Structures are given as C-alpha cells and as structure tokens.
Amino acid sequence: MTLVQKREAQFLDALYLGVRDRAGFDASLELLGNLFDVATAVLLDFDAARPEVSAQASVGLFTGEVLDRYQRDFATLDPAPRAFMAVPAGTAMPTYRLLREETRKPGVFFNEFFRPLGLEECLGGTLASTKGGFAMVGLQRPQDRKAFDDDDIARLEALMPHLTRALQLRRGFLELEGAAGAMSEISNRLAAGVVALNEYGRSLFVNAAARRMASAADGLSIGRGGRLFAANRAANNRLAELENDVRAGGAGGVARAPRAAGKPSYGIMVAPFFLDDGVDGSRSRPRGVMFIIHDPLLKAQSDAQTIGALFCLPKGAAQLVAAIAANEELQAYADRTGISMNTVRYHLKTAYSRTGVRRQSDLVRLVTTALRDLTDHRDIGA
Template identity: 30%
Template sequence: MLGGTLTGEDGVHDLVAAIYDAALDAARWPDVLNRIGDAVGGPEVIFGVYDPATGLSNLLAPRIDPVLVNRLLDWAPRNPLLPLGIGQAPGKVFTVGNFITQDQFTSTDFYQEWWRPAGYDTEPLTTNLLVDDSATGIFTIHGSLNRSPFGTDQKRLFAILAQHLVRAVALQRRVYHLTFASESALAGFDRLQQGFLLVDAEARPLFTNRIAQALLDADDGLRLEGGMLSASDADCGRLLRKLVSSCLALAGIGAGGELSLRRKTGRSPLGVLVAPVSLETAMAALPWTVSRRPVAIVLVIDPETEMQASLDSLQQRFGLTPAEAAFALEITKGDGRQAAADRLGITVGTARTHLSNIFDKTGSKRQAELVRLLLQK
C-alpha cells in the first residue's frame, strides 16, 4: 500500500489518469483532489493556480470550510510560510520543517490565529505546481492534529503524484479555455498557439493541429520518421517515443514527461510536454480514432512563437510600437525598469521614454497598475 486508502498499482494508475482528465475538464478537479487527499492520508487539500497571462485562476479546497479559506487569503500578505517555498522547483516536495523549526512556526501569529484553530499538524506536504514570472501554483495536503504524521509511503506517493500534477497544470494552462470533448474541439485546437498532437503508443499522429503541422513541415527540431513522431536529434527522438510509450499502461506511475528539442537552425529549443490521455476523453473529442487507440497528448511549445503572439497582442490592445510592446512584456516580469532595460540591451533613458509612452497609451499611473493591466486578457 502506497498511501492512506489507495491499494495496489492499479489504484495509482487510475488516480494518475484522473489527474490528466481533470487537466482537460476542470469540473473534475474537486473529486480528483479529494481522491488524492484520501490516498495520501491527509484528506484536506488546497490546490491553487494563478496565471494572469492566460486568465487561468483556480483555488480549490473541497473539504475545507470556505470561511477558513477566505481567512487564509486574508493572511496572504502576512503568511510567514509563503515566501519560504517560492524558490522550490515545481514537483519538489517540501514542508514547514524544511525551512523553520516547529517552535519558530508555532510562535507566529499565523499559527496561533489560523493554523491551530484549523486543527492542522505542523508538517503538511506541499509542492509548487508552477513558478513562471507572475504565475504561481501550489498544492498542499494537510494532516490533522489527531492523526499520525505522514509516513514514508505517504510521502513517496505524494511525490509521485506531485510530478503528474505539475504536468497536468502545464497542460491545463494551454488548453483550459477549450471544451475538449465537444464538436468544436477541432477548431479550438487550431486556435492554440502551441503544437497539439494526439498520438498512439508508437507515436504515430492521429490528430495534428495547424501549429504542430507547421513544425513538422519545417523539420527543425520536430519531425516524422517512418510515420512516427521523432526529433532532429536522434537521442531526443528516442526519448520522445519512450515518453509516449510510457503512457500506454493506463497512465502508469511513470507516464509522460517533458523534454527540450534542439533545433538545427540554432533557434530557441522547442519545449515538449507528453501527457497520457484516456480513451474515453480522446474519443469524445475525436471519435474517428476508435480504430487506433490514442494514448498521449503531445504539446509542443515554441517560445519564439509565444513571445511574438504576446507582442502582437500588446500592440493591438494598446497601440504600442514593437519596441514599446517588447519593453512592456519585460516589465510584466516584475523585477523593475532597470532589469527590463538590461535584458533588452537599451539605455535607462530609452526605457524611461518607453515606460512614459506605455503609461499614456494604457492610461496607467503606476508600474504595479500597469503590470496588472498588461497581464489581463
């Protein structure tokens, strides 16, 4: 037994599959989160994702009193735990004791006024789901004071599921605005700024959207070999096919993954996310694939294309020049005018002029207000 109430590998497989189904249908998240909590042995969970650049905002705590959740949000500016885990890599498991002693934590106002009244022990299991400029995501499982601390098997199961949650959120950020299982799904896939492929266990494409097809036609990083998805670099191609084949066994513990594909032209590498997809979900969107079982979604991200799409959007929304749009995009990273100027290789004077023009065109008065406006969709 790996965790609280989850028995055997089949149970883990089913739960992993459910995580990826929730990434494609957000209505499934509350049930999936409760199942994770039960499996690990800490039934109360908090799942939060905030990504203003895409418009994705999701805070779920299915079994926690909404009053407690609202009070936790009120504590956010003064919560001593929030800054501690910011630098932790997505998927890495951490807890309070990794940063401060129990005595230090229990002496804080936050512990005395929110944590202890909520009835939680001092060693929750937490992982960052994403850390990307202004976007954040976190998942925490709380144990209660009247339960034993999380054991080795429970921590191991949480660590396994954390990796899949990170990949599921990465997928959700790209496709959450689509109704995956609908007649309009195909048109939606073609509106994505990322390559989207549905493939079988041998990495043979069953569906390819327009961006993915363009990348395949360019044969620069991503390609087809003998009808199978591959890469310009032979080692990357083998790894890509291995990740796809790992999705075959009912979305097993090690299903899917991420890799970077080098390009022959020297352009920025392509980012690739491979995630398992259930037959039921794939069939709802692409019913003709019944004769060839789809096992994985392959999402291909071209950072240069995404950057250009963001620049074009800022120019169209606010009438910015290309140079102003580029500076505005750097400003959204939140580390100030000087850092933005350094990344673009422009002088402080030029940066000051750009910022003044951007303020005028957007009607903003302060930099924080400007960043919030620029990140809105």
C-alpha cells in the first residue's frame, strides 16, 4: 500500500467514524485536506430558495469567526455554490474552469473575502442535488500551492461517493438524535414514571419521574442496568410475569407495588411498544417493554393563573380554586385574603358554573388532574 493509499484509508476510517460526532467529522475533513495539500476545506449545504448556506463540517480558515462572516455577509455573493449546483452530482471541478469570467475579473466575493484570506482557488464537488438545494465539498488552495489539475479532480471524484454516503448517514443520525432528545424532554415533563426496555431486556430510557420514585426507596428501585424492581416479592414476580407476557406477544397488564408505612401503592402498567416503523413487512416487528408508573401521592403545584386559563375562570374564582386544590379551607382562605364568606361562595359558584361540576370534591379532582398532566415535572422534588 502506497503512502497516498494509507492516507486515503485513514481519511475514510475517520469519515465514517465521524458520522456520530461533529469533531470527528471535522477531523476527517482535515485528513481530506492533507491528501490534497491544502489546509482549508468545507462541507456545505446550500439552499437556493432562501438563499442560505450551512456548514456540515469545516477546517482551516473556514472556521469560527471567518465561517460566521462568510455565512452572514458573503454566502449570497459567492458565485461558486450556484455554479456547482448546475454540475452533475459526483462531478468535481476547480473554480478556474467553472468560473472563468470570475477568475478573469474577480468580483466582490473574491476581492473582499476569498483572496484577503490568502486563498486563490477552490476544487469543489457536488455531492447531492435536489430541487432548490444541494451539498458540496470544497478544498481551498492558498496562493503558493500549484493549481488543481486533472489528477486532483480524479482523486476527489473517487472519494466523493464516500463523502455523499457519510453525509447522508450523518443527517440521518442527527435527525434520530434530535427526535430522541425531543422525546426525552417530553417524557421527563410527565407526572408518570416511564421505564423502557428493548427487545433484549436492556434499558432504553428512564424518565425523571421514574428516577425520582426509585430514589424515594419506598417500594420501587431501578437497577444498574435500568431495570425496574419492586421491593415486595409478590409485586416483583408480577412485574416479571407481565414482562414475559409482553415478550411472548401478549398485551401485558397492571401490577401494584406496595409501599411502606401504609402509603397507597404504586400502580404500574406493563405494555408493549414497537421499536421500528413497520415499513419492512417481511419480518416480525421487534417489541420493547414499557413500564408506566402512577404515584397517587404526587400532587402538582396549584397555580391560579393556569387554572384560570384552563377553565375560563375570572381571577377571584381561579385564586379560590387554587387554594382549595392545595387543601386550604374556605374560611381560612377568607381570613387570609380578607374577603367575606359571601364573596368566597360567589367565587365558588362561578367555578361550579364554568367547570360544570356541582361539588367541591369534584372541582378539586378536576383541577388537580389537569394540573398533574400539564405541570412540568422535571424539577419537582429535585
């Protein structure tokens, strides 16, 4: 294997390893630049409709403040992206061939941005092109490096399929990472505890509420592998039984996990969920197991503003409902706020009318259930 072949192999290894990591992706681009004896390289997405340029990876001069200035002030003036957009995907070309007139009579971009950086030419390649947008790789040579030639073009074109595939994989990974992050944030807001296991029984996710319940050590725990356990042996056996039922294709069921000191038990639903999108109909869909944990003692903070907005209550009625939802007696509320019991009864009657209930206990149940579902539970008990 020649030195060039070794360097190409190092680049390809770094490129595919960098799919999951921006720093690794940038490092692979640096190796690509070394292959062509340039220090500056960039991988760009270009949206002609806006127009807008975003860098997927960059090294050398096209980083930091320079990259910010390019995207902010000069991307729309750069003639190269639009010119490369017309070039078939998989084709590489130096700008002195692609932009002959611009090379002969440099415009604002070359005179005010590109050449003041000490750069003379770009060897670019179109990686993928769709309606209104495309991706390209650009290798920028300094003035003391000889012009890009046919050998450089052929070498870059041989590597471009790998760049295209790696970019596709990176985009897919970023989409999955974004979706997973969003689902994690959503799940962590819930009042219910959530523990999810994959088809092999390994932990996929434990939300904030489940971790909080486990840390209370009053009936539930979460093992080092992220599995849910009940302190009560019978309850733990029931959880294992329901998990096995799900893995065998069943629907799961509900278990109770007793707590100490006579506290009401945790309620736990064990149910299946699918780990793919069901597109491949040639095989059975892998099933994970989720545990949804209900803590009957968990109460959301009573918030008059939220209550008023939810049930269209005037300020006085909303404040009263918030107080009784927090277990304050009517007389105590009247004394604390300095209003008469007649006014308290008027606010209570308004709340009954707006919510459609007739009893104070039903009103409290209605409001606390709504608050429990809508409250952000990430920081409760932290």
